[in-house]
Amino acid sequence: MPELPEVETTKNGLLPLINNQRVTRAIRHRANLRWEIPKALKTILAGQVVNGIDRRGKYLLIRFDVGTLIIHLGMSGSIKVVNSSEVLRKHDHFELIFDNNKSMRLNDPRRFGAVLFSKDGSHPLLNSLGVEPLEEEFDETYLYNKSRNKVQNIKTFIMNSKVVVGVGNIYACESLFASGIDPARQAGSVSKKRYALLTQHIKNILKKAIKAGGTTLQDFSQVDGTPGYFTQTLSVYGREGKNCSTCGGKISRLIQNQRSTFYCKQCQT
Missing domain, CATH: 3.20.190.10 (MutM-like, N-terminal)
Structure with a gap:
């Protein structure tokens, strides 16, 4: 998508x-x-x-x-x-x-x-849309406050467009991996310090993806017909069974809200 x-x-x-x-x-x-x-x-x-x-x-x-x-x-x-x-x-x-x-x-x-x-x-x-992730309003304080008492998993939480827009499945997986956060962890249990890390990685990864022209998995292409090249830099998404670039362990996959989540069991806690 x-x-x-x-x-x-x-x-x-x-x-x-x-x-x-x-x-x-x-x-x-x-x-x-x-x-x-x-x-x-x-x-x-x-x-x-x-x-x-x-x-x-x-x-x-x-x-x-x-x-x-x-x-x-x-x-x-x-x-x-x-x-x-x-x-x-x-x-x-x-x-x-x-x-x-x-x-x-x-x-x-x-x-x-x-x-x-x-x-x-x-x-x-x-x-009904939430904040834009590349704007200043999106920071650890905003995300931490929104997450209080939330029992849903952190990946579903950051993909909720009423909280923050545009963080879809690919970039949620990549941002959580970069932040070392287990995608199954309850959103309300994540500390403000870890949210600071997560918000920064979301911003950085989205900016890199935009610079690369997006991610082409199946159908997407740019206006001139060329594919997006961010696919070449994906760390976990679509890499089930392959070696983690950080620890060398195997990338795992689980289903959350009918979506595939890719993550490293050793690096993400």
Whole structure:
């Protein structure tokens, strides 16, 4: 699933290509993804100019004078900008065609993504989100206070988008390993000192992933079609049975909330 670094990478790739460009057509090649793509986008966005692109959590926000196009990449989505004459690929479900003959296309094989619209830029899906992990507000005090009396495991806790956004499965595993914290430990039992270490590692790992263009495991690719290269630096994720780079022991896997968690039993306590 594309996580914060992949969405940030997509945003950064789109900015020089579609910002300040005028939409000539908005086309939904498939009516429904996770929710129905608004049919009115064809009328709403025709003739509108992109005047900014932001990210909130895992949501991509494309700004227009008339409102904000909200895109979520779901589990398998990616966005590319190509010549508008290029033949559609399978699973290209939504596109914006611009007056420079370029086309922005959302490709989503599993169709868990979303294309929504808000006139004022707000949306219930955005309003419930927690802090951004790369902002100053996200520190050990914030995370420690949020975790008090929490009996859920620490990995589930830091993946809760109402607490902090964008720390998905890959980066949660990697951050907990770097911090030496057992992913099964109760969030409320983690000390403030260890939260200081964890918040710093979350920030550092997310920044490194963004710099590397995100992580490509199966479907994700950057706007220009190239893969994300952070996969090459993963310490535990997807490495079950392989040697730990720190202690030489074997990387283990367990299931938490229907997600695979990769960790080192010796290094993480």
